[in-house]
Amino acid sequence: MNLFTDIRTLVIENLTLLQAEGVLPAGLDFKNVAVEPPRDPLHGDMATNAAMVLAKPAKMKPRDIAEALAGKLAADGRIDSADVAGPGFLNMRLAATLWQDVIATAIAQGPDFGRSDMGQGRKVNVEFVSANPTGPLHVGHTRGAVFGDALASLLDFSGHEVTREYVINDGGSQIDTLARSVYLRYLEAHGQEVSFPEGVYPGDYLIPVGQALKDKVGDKYVDQPEDIWLEDLRNFGTDKMMDLIREDMAALGVKMDVFFSEKSLYGTGKIEECLNTLDKKGLIYQGTLPPPKGKELTDWEPREQTLFRSTLHGDDVDRPVKKSDGSWTYFAPDIAYHYDKVLRDYDELIDVFGADHGGYVKRMKAAVSALSDGKVPLDIKLCQLVRLFKDGEPFKMSKRAGTFVMLRDLIDLVGADVTRFVMLTRKNDAPLDFDFSKALEQSKDNPVFYVQYAHARVRSVFRKAEAAGIAVDDATLKAADLTLINHEAELTVAKKLAEWPRLVEIAARTNEPHRIAFYLYELAADFHALWNRGNDLPELRFLQEGDIATSQAKIALIRSVSIVISAGLSILGVTPAEEMR
RNA sequence: GCACCCGUAGCUCAGCUGGAUAGAGCGCUGCCCUCCGAAGGCAGAGGUCGCGCGUUCGAAUCGCGCCGGGUGCACCA
Numbered sequence: 182m183n184l185f186t187d188i189r190t191l192v193i194e195n196l197t198l199l200q201a202e203g204v205l206p207a208g209l210d211f212k213n214v215a216v217e218p219p220r221d222p223l224h225g226d227m228a229t230n231a232a233m234v235l236a237k238p239a240k241m242k243p244r245d246i247a248e249a250l251a252g253k254l255a256a257d258g259r260i261d262s263a264d265v266a267g268p269g270f271l272n273m274r275l276a277a278t279l280w281q282d283v284i285a286t287a288i289a290q291g292p293d294f295g296r297s298d299m300g301q302g303r304k305v306n307v308e309f310v311s312a313n314p315t316g317p318l319h320v321g322h323t324r325g326a327v328f329g330d331a332l333a334s335l336l337d338f339s340g341h342e343v344t345r346e347y348v349i350n351d352g353g354s355q356i357d358t359l360a361r362s363v364y365l366r367y368l369e370a371h372g373q374e375v376s377f378p379e380g381v382y383p384g385d386y387l388i389p390v391g392q393a394l395k396d397k398v399g400d401k402y403v404d405q406p407e408d409i410w411l412e413d414l415r416n417f418g419t420d421k422m423m424d425l426i427r428e429d430m431a432a433l434g435v436k437m438d439v440f441f442s443e444k445s446l447y448g449t450g451k452i453e454e455c456l457n458t459l460d461k462k463g464l465i466y467q468g469t470l471p472p473p474k475g476k477e478l479t480d481w482e483p484r485e486q487t488l489f490r491s492t493l494h495g496d497d498v499d500r501p502v503k504k505s506d507g508s509w510t511y512f513a514p515d516i517a518y519h520y521d522k523v524l525r526d527y528d529e530l531i532d533v534f535g536a537d538h539g540g541y542v543k544r545m546k547a548a549v550s551a552l553s554d555g556k557v558p559l560d561i562k563l564c565q566l567v568r569l570f571k572d573g574e575p576f577k578m579s580k581r582a583g584t585f586v587m588l589r590d591l592i593d594l595v596g597a598d599v600t601r602f603v604m605l606t607r608k609n610d611a612p613l614d615f616d617f618s619k620a621l622e623q624s625k626d627n628p629v630f631y632v633q634y635a636h637a638r639v640r641s642v643f644r645k646a647e648a649a650g651i652a653v654d655d656a657t658l659k660a661a662d663l664t665l666i667n668h669e670a671e672l673t674v675a676k677k678l679a680e681w682p683r684l685v686e687i688a689a690r691t692n693e694p695h696r697i698a699f700y701l702y703e704l705a706a707d708f709h710a711l712w713n714r715g716n717d718l719p720e721l722r723f724l725q726e727g728d729i730a731t732s733q734a735k736i737a738l739i740r741s742v743s744i745v746i747s748a749g750l751s752i753l754g755v756t757p758a759e760e761m762r
Numbered sequence: 763g764c765a766c767c768c769g770u771a772g773c774u775c776a777g778c779u780g781g782a783u784a785g786a787g788c789g790c791u792g793c794c795c796u797c798c799g800a801a802g803g804c805a806g807a808g809g810u811c812g813c814g815c816g817u818u819c820g821a822a823u824c825g826c827g828c829c830g831g832g833u834g835c836a837c838c839a
């Protein structure tokens with residue numbers, strides 16, 4: 182249920198009625214008629230712009246339309262009052278029973294309250310993380326991982342059929358580097374002194390991989406030329422790195438549905454097939470690109486190569502798919518990979534990339550547009566950088582090898598729940614400051630704590646109620662006399678709960694899970710405010726001595742608060758707190 | 763040079779398919795615990811929404827042009 186769409190339906194019914202009565206002309210388009218919460222709650226519970234958007238096509242004054250509509254709406258039992266304001270806004274006050282119904286619905290639907298069918302079962306593929314299999318995940322990957330996972334959950338919650346996918350870049354030359362790095366660790370495991378020249382990965386995490394290789398093959402590869410061991414070590418290294426990455430993701434609570442191997446595209450004719458498809462559309466040609474501008478290139482010279490005419494699909498320049506020596510560029514298998522997704526019949530594709538891939542967006546969209554004839558939208562979400570702080574100072578982790586802060590370090594320091602929530606308190610295209618000390622601080626300055634605290638407070642009331650012998654199971658609460666919930670402070674919370682289904686749809690439509698985090702903060706604030714009103718007004722306390730019916734009604738209200746907080750946190754991948762410690 | 767992102771209160775940031783007097787938190791000022799957890803709440807002060815033009819009944823939001831900051835430009839992956 183979504184109260185806003187219910188009321189919008191009511192508004193449109195009455196507009197139609199006005200047409201039938203000849204007050205409004207026929208043939209009006211109602212699609213721009215919106216029902217929203219007014220910015221200022223003093224104006225009412227809901228407002229509609231109907232009169233203003235219809236004024237021009239109906240050739241009437243907005244206020245006249247609004248007056249006529251107000252007359253109709255005021256007659257409906259659900260509307261306490263409908264007033265015309267300003268240039269033609271229609272402000273409505275809703276009957277208290279509607280807000281009380283929200284509570285009953287929340288309890289009846291439990292974790293599914295707010296679930297939407299707006300996705301209509303559309304198949305969406307969310308590709309995220311996709312870190313090169315050359316080492317463990319670091320902070321930058323973490324943001325993408327959290328974002329992608331939360332977005333996938335959000336889309337699932339709003340009626341999409343979601344696939345979480347990771348593409349393993351196991352086909353490129355960075356895997357040669359990995360293989361050589363593993364080889365050095367392998368020699369080291371055999372007691373050799375090794376040095377790590379430029380261009381290999383020096384990280385400690387490869388030490389056990391070298392050891393494992395020794396355990397597996399003994400001294401078979403010692404002092405052998407590269408062509409003997411390279412292919413084997415590419416596979417061995419990639420497998421070990423993917424194990425590591427899977428463990429990292431598991432520690433963060435991220436689980437993929439599909440791991441797609443880029444290598445599987447090579448030698449199977451898939452890339453060729455994809456490029457043939459483009460060729461048939463006249464989008465492949467032999468040509469020479471102009472030199473890149475604004476950059477001093479000393480070794481640049483014009484070369485003829487195979488190009489994809491991406492400019493016909495919105496890109497700035499055409500892009501090479503083959504190098505001058507005839508081998509594929511990185512872009513070629515990536516096009517083929519996205520073609521594979523299109524062929525797998527997804528209705529929509531989403532890629533979550535790091536901000537450093539910004540230059541890749543247009544060409545990828547161009548490729549998907551070309552391959553699907555514009556039928557499959559591709560949305561690319563770029564996650565900006567994460568800057569680490571401690572006590573307000575930039576933070577660097579001292580690591581023997583490398584200055585990256587690893588995902589594991591984050592989780593060890595603050596835990597997966599805090600990491601996830603903090604990463605989602607900023608929209609993806611804004612840089613994120615992550616302050617360790619703040620993330621662990623127990624104050625309202627820390628949104629993670631603030632939301633968790635609200636949930637813990639609800640649970641605390643439940644424990645007290647149970648100790649007092651009051652039944653607080655959902656079946657009992659659902660049957661509670663909710664007309665006892667009628668104080669303005671309580672209805673404020675119920676109204677915030679009513680926004681939840683609408684908020685979910687907005688967040689899903691924009692692919693912006695951070696809106697969930699901000700909403701939860703607002704809901705927590707309304708709840709904390711109500712809690713404290715109980716200090717001054719004893720009748721607002723949730724437990725009313727000797728009045729079980731009222732207590733149960735009030736507990737039903739805060740039960741629905743905890744339901745929504747749990748549902749929201751579940752989308753973000755965070756576990757709600759039972760109590761604060 | 764070009765592309766993308768950002769610019770909103772002293773600071774960090776929200777702001778819905780364009781809606782009314784632009785909202786939070788921190789910081790500042792003053793209040794509220796014999797009370798379901800004060801780890802919290804209430805109130806006050808604080809804004810040319812970077813600048814200009816345009817579209818519109820209406821612009822922080824859309825378009826164009828500037829200014830400032832970030833990221834990226836290749837036969838790398």
